[in-house]
Amino acid sequence: xxxxxxxxxxxxxxxxxxxxxxxxxxxxxxxxxxxxxxxxxxxxxxxxxxxxxxxxxxxxxxxxxxxxxxxxxxxxxxxxxxxxxxxxxxxxxxxxxxxxxxxxxxxxxxxxxxxxxxxxxxxxxxxxxxxxxxxxxxxxxxxxx
Amino acid sequence: xxxxxxxxxxxxxxxxxxxxxxxxxxxxxxxxxxxxxxxxxxxxxxxxxxxxxxxxxxxxxxxxxxxxxxxxxxxxxxxxxxxxxxxxxxxxxxxxxxxxxxxxxxxxxxxxxxxxxxxxxxxxxxxxxxxxxxxxxxxxxxxxx
DNA sequence: TAGTTTTGGGACTTAATTGTCTTAAATATG
DNA sequence: CATATTTAAGACAATTAAGTCCCAAAACTA
Numbered sequence: 001x002x003x004x005x006x007x008x009x010x011x012x013x014x015x016x017x018x019x020x021x022x023x024x025x026x027x028x029x030x031x032x033x034x035x036x037x038x039x040x041x042x043x044x045x046x047x048x049x050x051x052x053x054x055x056x057x058x059x060x061x062x063x064x065x066x067x068x069x070x071x072x073x074x075x076x077x078x079x080x081x082x083x084x085x086x087x088x089x090x091x092x093x094x095x096x097x098x099x100x101x102x103x104x105x106x107x108x109x110x111x112x113x114x115x116x117x118x119x120x121x122x123x124x125x126x127x128x129x130x131x132x133x134x135x136x137x138x139x140x141x142x143x144x145x
Numbered sequence: 146x147x148x149x150x151x152x153x154x155x156x157x158x159x160x161x162x163x164x165x166x167x168x169x170x171x172x173x174x175x176x177x178x179x180x181x182x183x184x185x186x187x188x189x190x191x192x193x194x195x196x197x198x199x200x201x202x203x204x205x206x207x208x209x210x211x212x213x214x215x216x217x218x219x220x221x222x223x224x225x226x227x228x229x230x231x232x233x234x235x236x237x238x239x240x241x242x243x244x245x246x247x248x249x250x251x252x253x254x255x256x257x258x259x260x261x262x263x264x265x266x267x268x269x270x271x272x273x274x275x276x277x278x279x280x281x282x283x284x285x286x287x288x289x290x
Numbered sequence: 291t292a293g294t295t296t297t298g299g300g301a302c303t304t305a306a307t308t309g310t311c312t313t314a315a316a317t318a319t320g
Numbered sequence: 321c322a323t324a325t326t327t328a329a330g331a332c333a334a335t336t337a338a339g340t341c342c343c344a345a346a347a348c349t350a
Contacts, residue, residue, distance in 0.1 A: 062347030207317025
């Protein structure tokens with residue numbers, strides 16, 4: 001049950017790492033993040049560029065440069081990140097891949113899937129990077145294998 | 146939110162079609178199914194071969210040949226099909242892709258995801274092809290765009 | 291200003307998924 | 321037996337996802 005692409009997975013883990021390091025001021029370098037999380041530096045850089053272009057991150061070049069969240073981590077929610085990295089229709093897809101699946105023309109699993117998607121969306125809408133970052137800071141949850 | 150591969154999507158739709166045509170005796174040809182559901186014949190054939198090899202379908206060659214469910218449709222559940230086409234670990238994957246994510250070493254979204262997966266698994270465990278086939282037969286649900 | 295550090299952006303490679311095609315094997319029919 | 325029908329099996333091509341690399345641009349340091 002693979003729900004998220006690698007780009008999204010890496011992006012999310014990196015953002016939660018950023019949130020978990022909230023006591024540090026200034027920018028965190030992509031090099032540090034990719035090393036700590038054991039993610040390919042170049043791949044993460046590309047994903048971060050997308051997040052920067054969409055206002056989730058701000059970046060700064062040069063020595064002591066890096067990336068930082070544009071907003072306090074308690075104002076950034078999983079939905080925001082998923083929308084940027086997976087597309088705005090992320091929570092609006094038919095389980096059986098039928099285009100335009102809906103109440104007028106539902107697939108046989110539409111009723112169930114609608115509920116499952118809503119639960120998922122609700123959780124993503126209400127889970128902030130701050131919340132996840134704290135879990136990592138408290139050291140009861142991990143971001144890396 | 147793409148959860149199932151194309152192979153699984155096509156396989157499921159085709160199996161539900163088979164279940165929905167339960168009044169017809171004998172085998173249904175892959176040609177008919179692929180045409181009715183607007184699925185590539187060759188691609189569906191490959192998926193059906195996998196399902197045949199794993200005991201979901203039985204096949205018969207030659208004129209009036211085709212495929213048929215090995216068991217009554219009310220004894221075949223979504224979980225059975227998903228296990229064959231997606232792998233037995235389908236309901237056992239970390240949302241953030243961390244190997245070995247579990248109670249001892251959970252990722253930050255583990256608690257939520259565990260619940261979401263269980264709900265999904267419960268639905269798949271208890272939804273039979275017969276149930277879905279009936280919905281299609283009753284003509285209130287569709288299998289094709 | 292020269293050199294170093296860091297992100298930006300694009301080209302490129304590799305791997306996985308999806309889709310197509312060809313031929314073989316099994317079965318039925320005349 | 322010859323021919324038509326249908327699945328089996330695997331090679332092959334196209335597309336998408338994932339990962340790598342290079343060099344330019346921005347910013348700091350000395």
